[in-house]
Amino acid sequence: xxxxxxxxxxxxxxxxxxxxxxxxxxxxxxxxxxxxxxxxxxxxxxxxxxxxxxxxxxxxxxxxxxxxxxxxxxxxxxxxxxxxxxxxxxxxxxxxxxxxxxxxxxxxxxxxxxxxxxxxxx
Numbered sequence: 001x002x003x004x005x006x007x008x009x010x011x012x013x014x015x016x017x018x019x020x021x022x023x024x025x026x027x028x029x030x031x032x033x034x035x036x037x038x039x040x041x042x043x044x045x046x047x048x049x050x051x052x053x054x055x056x057x058x059x060x061x062x063x064x065x066x067x068x069x070x071x072x073x074x075x076x077x078x079x080x081x082x083x084x085x086x087x088x089x090x091x092x093x094x095x096x097x098x099x100x101x102x103x104x105x106x107x108x109x110x111x112x113x114x115x116x117x118x119x120x121x122x
Contacts, residue, residue: 004054006098008042014087023079
């Protein structure tokens with residue numbers, strides 16, 4: 001499995017859980033055809049983890065602005081991180097050859113958690 005495929009699998013796995021989650025699912029259920037956004041989100045993570053994207057990117061990512069509009073609460077950020085880390089661990093368990101990339105991803109999650117806590121003023 002390529003790194004790109006693995007990244008997509010992690011992202012897809014997370015959002016399949018998140019969309020039905022009792023605490024954060026409502027953020028995603030209001031988006032029509034949310035599944036078409038998953039490749040774009042995977043592209044964001046490819047850029048973060050690999051420094052490039054396998055898919056064309058039509059516009060820059062403004063992660064903070066997009067998420068501020070969602071009205072996320074502190075507990076919701078915690079839930080997002082918990083579910084994402086579970087998905088990351090599950091996919092790493094299936095593909096142990098991705099362990100180093102998974103560890104790098106964990107560092108990126110910590111970074112973005114800090115960004116959200118500062119910018120979104122929880």
